[in-house]
Amino acid sequence: xxxxxxxxxxxxxxxxxxxxxxxxxxxxxxxxxxxxxxxxxxxxxxxxxxxxxxxxxxxxxxxxxxxxxxxxxxxxxxxxxxxxxxxxxxxxxxxxxxxxxxxxxxxxxxxxxxxxxxxxxxxxxxxxxxxxxxxxxxxxxxxxxxxxxxxxxxxxxxxxxxxxxxxxxxxxxxxxxxxxxxxxxxxxxxxxxxxxxxxxxxxxxxxxxxxxxxxxxxxxxxxxxxxxxxxxxxxxxxxxxxxxxxxxxxxxxxxxxxxxxxxx
Amino acid sequence: xxxxxxxxxxxxxxxxxxxxxxxxxxxxxxxxxxxxxxxxxxxxxxxxxxxxxxxxxxxxxxxxxxxxxxxxxxxxxxxxxxxxxxxxxxxxxxxxxxxxxxxxxxxxxxxxxxxxxxxxxxxxxxxxxxxxxxxxxxxxxxxxxxxxxxxxxxxxxxxxxxxxxxxxxxxxxxxxxxxxxxxxxxxxxxxxxxxxxxxxxxxxxxxxxxxxxxxxxxxxxxxxxxxxxxxxxxxxxxxxxxxxxxxxxxxxxxxxxxxxxxxxxxxxxxxxxxxxxxxxxxxxxxxxxxxxxxxxxxxxxxxxxxxxxxxxxxxxxxxxxxxxxxxxxxxxxxxxxxxxxxxxxxxxxxxxxxxxxxxxxxxxxxxxxxxxxxxxxxxxxxxxxxxxxxxxxxxxxxxxxxxxxxxxxxxxxxxxxxxxxxxxxxxxxxxxxxxxxxxxxxxxxxxxxxxxxxxxxxxxxxxxxxxxxxxxxxxxxxxxxxxxxxxxxxxxxxxxxxxxxxxxxxxxxxxxxxxxxxxxxxxxxxxxxxxxxxxxxxxxxxxxxxxxxxxxxxxxxxxxxxxxxxxxxxxxxxxxxxxxxxxxxxxxxxxxxxxxxxxxxxxxxxxxxxxx
Numbered sequence: 001x002x003x004x005x006x007x008x009x010x011x012x013x014x015x016x017x018x019x020x021x022x023x024x025x026x027x028x029x030x031x032x033x034x035x036x037x038x039x040x041x042x043x044x045x046x047x048x049x050x051x052x053x054x055x056x057x058x059x060x061x062x063x064x065x066x067x068x069x070x071x072x073x074x075x076x077x078x079x080x081x082x083x084x085x086x087x088x089x090x091x092x093x094x095x096x097x098x099x100x101x102x103x104x105x106x107x108x109x110x111x112x113x114x115x116x117x118x119x120x121x122x123x124x125x126x127x128x129x130x131x132x133x134x135x136x137x138x139x140x141x142x143x144x145x146x147x148x149x150x151x152x153x154x155x156x157x158x159x160x161x162x163x164x165x166x167x168x169x170x171x172x173x174x175x176x177x178x179x180x181x182x183x184x185x186x187x188x189x190x191x192x193x194x195x196x197x198x199x200x201x202x203x204x205x206x207x208x209x210x211x212x213x214x215x216x217x218x219x220x221x222x223x224x225x226x227x228x229x230x231x232x233x234x235x236x237x238x239x240x241x242x243x244x245x246x247x248x249x250x251x252x253x254x255x256x257x258x259x260x261x262x263x264x
Numbered sequence: 265x266x267x268x269x270x271x272x273x274x275x276x277x278x279x280x281x282x283x284x285x286x287x288x289x290x291x292x293x294x295x296x297x298x299x300x301x302x303x304x305x306x307x308x309x310x311x312x313x314x315x316x317x318x319x320x321x322x323x324x325x326x327x328x329x330x331x332x333x334x335x336x337x338x339x340x341x342x343x344x345x346x347x348x349x350x351x352x353x354x355x356x357x358x359x360x361x362x363x364x365x366x367x368x369x370x371x372x373x374x375x376x377x378x379x380x381x382x383x384x385x386x387x388x389x390x391x392x393x394x395x396x397x398x399x400x401x402x403x404x405x406x407x408x409x410x411x412x413x414x415x416x417x418x419x420x421x422x423x424x425x426x427x428x429x430x431x432x433x434x435x436x437x438x439x440x441x442x443x444x445x446x447x448x449x450x451x452x453x454x455x456x457x458x459x460x461x462x463x464x465x466x467x468x469x470x471x472x473x474x475x476x477x478x479x480x481x482x483x484x485x486x487x488x489x490x491x492x493x494x495x496x497x498x499x500x501x502x503x504x505x506x507x508x509x510x511x512x513x514x515x516x517x518x519x520x521x522x523x524x525x526x527x528x529x530x531x532x533x534x535x536x537x538x539x540x541x542x543x544x545x546x547x548x549x550x551x552x553x554x555x556x557x558x559x560x561x562x563x564x565x566x567x568x569x570x571x572x573x574x575x576x577x578x579x580x581x582x583x584x585x586x587x588x589x590x591x592x593x594x595x596x597x598x599x600x601x602x603x604x605x606x607x608x609x610x611x612x613x614x615x616x617x618x619x620x621x622x623x624x625x626x627x628x629x630x631x632x633x634x635x636x637x638x639x640x641x642x643x644x645x646x647x648x649x650x651x652x653x654x655x656x657x658x659x660x661x662x663x664x665x666x667x668x669x670x671x672x673x674x675x676x677x678x679x680x681x682x683x684x685x686x687x688x689x690x691x692x693x694x695x696x697x698x699x700x701x702x703x704x705x706x707x708x709x710x711x712x713x714x715x716x717x718x719x720x721x722x723x724x725x726x727x728x729x730x731x732x733x734x735x736x737x738x739x740x741x742x743x744x745x746x747x748x749x750x751x752x753x754x755x756x757x758x759x760x761x762x763x764x765x766x767x768x769x770x771x772x773x774x775x776x777x778x779x780x781x782x783x784x785x786x787x788x789x790x791x792x793x794x795x796x797x798x799x800x801x802x803x804x805x806x807x808x809x810x811x812x813x814x815x816x817x818x819x820x821x822x823x824x825x826x827x828x829x830x831x832x833x834x835x836x837x838x839x840x841x842x843x844x845x846x847x848x849x850x851x852x853x854x855x856x857x858x859x860x861x862x863x864x865x866x867x868x869x870x871x872x873x874x875x876x
Contacts, residue, residue, distance in 0.1 A: 038622050040715045066720055069716065069717075075711040079711075112707070143724070148725065151734050155734065158741075
């Protein structure tokens with residue numbers, strides 16, 4: 001009986017978590033303001049006491065406050081993994097990896113969670129070699145950091161150009177500095193573009209339900225094309241009347257129920 | 265061995281026998297008389313009550329020597345309070361003594377459905393003269409609730425444990441509902457006027473029986489505590505309770521029946537057979553009570569006193585006592601005891617230097633209030649958590665008391681520079697291998713201890729106006745700088761271009777000076793300035809030495825550069841007027857000077873537009 005109650009609690013938690021993701025920023029600002037640090041430490045306290053349900057509840061309150069934090073998503077992911085919700089755990093780890101991609105603990109836990117469903121991360125694979133190289137080079141930086149490097153290189157380039165305008169002799173002697181800075185800026189701009197396209201333009205998602213049938217059409221009685229498992233990564237193409245059109249990383253598209261997948 | 269088993273068997277048998285005896289123990293029921301003394305010829309009423317049931321049949325007790333006992337009927341009672349139902353049935357008997365004396369009634373015993381029931385006993389004293397309490401008239405239990413005179417059958421008492429108290433001191437308040445042989449249901453919680461007192465919250469009521477003025481009452485006792493918020497003399501109450509009283513509805517009667525119904529000993533149970541009950545809502549009111557509220561004395565009041573009144577204990581603890589910089593240490597402050605916990609605030613910490621502080625969490629329970637305060641040491645030089653001081657006023661001893669706890673020693677170590685990763689890279693394969701080929705366990709890495717910097721969702725640098733500004737603004741600045749530098753270079757290398765720029769700037773400056781000279785009315789000085797302005801302007805503009813420019817030179821050069829004839833004529837006129845004023849001592853008036861200044865402006869404006 002207790003097992004069923006726990007299972008029901010986890011399901012409710014997952015629903016609250018989904019709602020928190022979907023909540024707009026304005027509604028988040030309306031939420032009761034509490035001290036985020038206090039909530040975070042309270043969540044940690046519950047986690048240490050192995051009360052994972054309460055731990056996730058405390059962490060989710062922070063999401064309701066409209067907060068984005070890599071360590072927070074990491075801890076929620078751990079909580080969900082302990083509760084057996086691999087799909088939500090992978091979803092949280094992926095959200096965390098957009099904020100703290102350099103974190104080795106996060107990489108290890110994400111790989112561990114994916115190993116539970118026998119899925120290696122195939123998101124990084126891309127047929128364009130330039131895209132693959134750029135992704136690999138910037139894998140430890142988040143979008144904001146890449147943007148920061150790009151803007152720094154750009155400002156330095158403009159500063160050097162201004163010096164050259166002021167004193168053209170410098171341009172003749174140190175022109176290569178401007179060329180180097182220009183290349184650095186171009187590389188960063190390219191990396192930013194690739195990552196922005198991959199994270200913001202293309203909507204990645206994770207299957208959060210046990211076994212999900214992808215159908216040819218957004219109709220219940222439609223033929224099943226293929227089956228997805230909890231934790232599988234997909235690309236969400238569009239959402240329509242309770243259905244999501246998704247594409248698997250092998251390029252196969254299908255329709256699944258909206259609640260079966262959550263956007264990263 | 266055989267002996268031991270025999271002893272064990274005997275012990276088990278004794279235990280089983282004792283258990284059986286306990287299970288077969290008699291169940292109790294109560295008997296009660298409405299009066300203990302009466303005169304010969306009067307009647308008394310005997311009630312036999314069973315609680316928790318309404319189906320218990322009437323026991324046969326009619327065979328009592330010296331008393332004529334007749335069964336009247338059952339009276340049931342059901343109380344619904346906050347959703348909790350309690351039931352009882354009272355079988356009523358009419359007792360008429362046949363002789364004078366003292367009679368023992370009970371204890372009665374009988375068996376029902378395998379259970380044995382035994383009662384208490386009661387005594388009845390019968391005298392010759394009339395000494396008994398007057399019986400209730402049947403009219404008192406007929407008619408509507410408003411018409412009923414139920415003053416002795418159901419009423420409310422309000423009492424307080426003390427009539428003088430201090431501000432914020434808890435005053436126990438009791439409201440008792442007395443019911444005598446009436447069916448009462450839907451009893452609401454008591455309410456009363458409480459201006460200048462705290463909000464009232466009643467606990468679950470107690471139910472018991474009490475004999476008052478010779479009558480046996482069912483009592484429902486509600487208890488709560490209030491405290492005065494202002495100094496002064498106040499009236500508390502009256503307390504009010506709303507309930508429904510089940511009253512038997514009178515039926516049309518004939519003379520014979522009336523004789524029967526007029527039986528003064530007929531209780532409500534007797535009507536069960538002849539009348540139906542009706543529900544009448546009632547609001548019972550108690551008397552009010554006087555209360556005096558005194559101020560807490562000012563003398564001897566500690567500085568940190570925050571209004572707590574009562575008798576408390578204070579327990580203070582810190583956990584963990586060994587930690588790293590940036591890790592939280594939780595202070596737990598428990599206040600236990602008797603008193604008003606609404607006014608108990610967190611004990612004061614003497615100093616929190618070296619700690620980062622968060623808002624405390626407060627938990628209030630009955631007779632206890634807990635405060636949890638998280639502190640984060642910012643340096644490893646911190647050696648103890650602060651001392652905590654709690655002061656309160658004890659109304660019993662009329663003295664302030666201060667409890668001083670701590671400081672508690674803690675050991676703070678330097679934090680890690682950057683937490684080293686526990687696992688490098690993604691976890692490989694199903695089992696990890698150790699140094700000597702041992703199988704290592706595989707699980708997730710522990711949660712993060714600290715959150716790091718917080719950020720609002722969607723508030724990212726690359727979507728901010730600053731990011732766009734950093735791209736666009738410096739680019740514009742660079743373009744502007746480039747244009748400025750180009751102009752400066754041209755000025756340096758192109759004297760004609762430089763002369764043109766200087767001509768206009770100088771002319772503009774000198775035109776301002778001419779305006780002042782015009783105001784002064786000094787014609788000679790004015791025209792000398794006009795001459796110099798025109799000469800300098802044309803010199804810079806036409807790239808020829810200013811001093812060599814005369815009326816004829818100017819006319820020749822301007823005509824050669826295809827300047828409008830009207831402008832050339834104006835230039836010529838200006839030179840001539842200047843010569844006349846400077847050398848021929850002509851005195852032009854102010855109007856003429858203004859016209860000439862206007863003409864000079866027109867000439868300079870035209871030549872600037874033409875870009876000659």
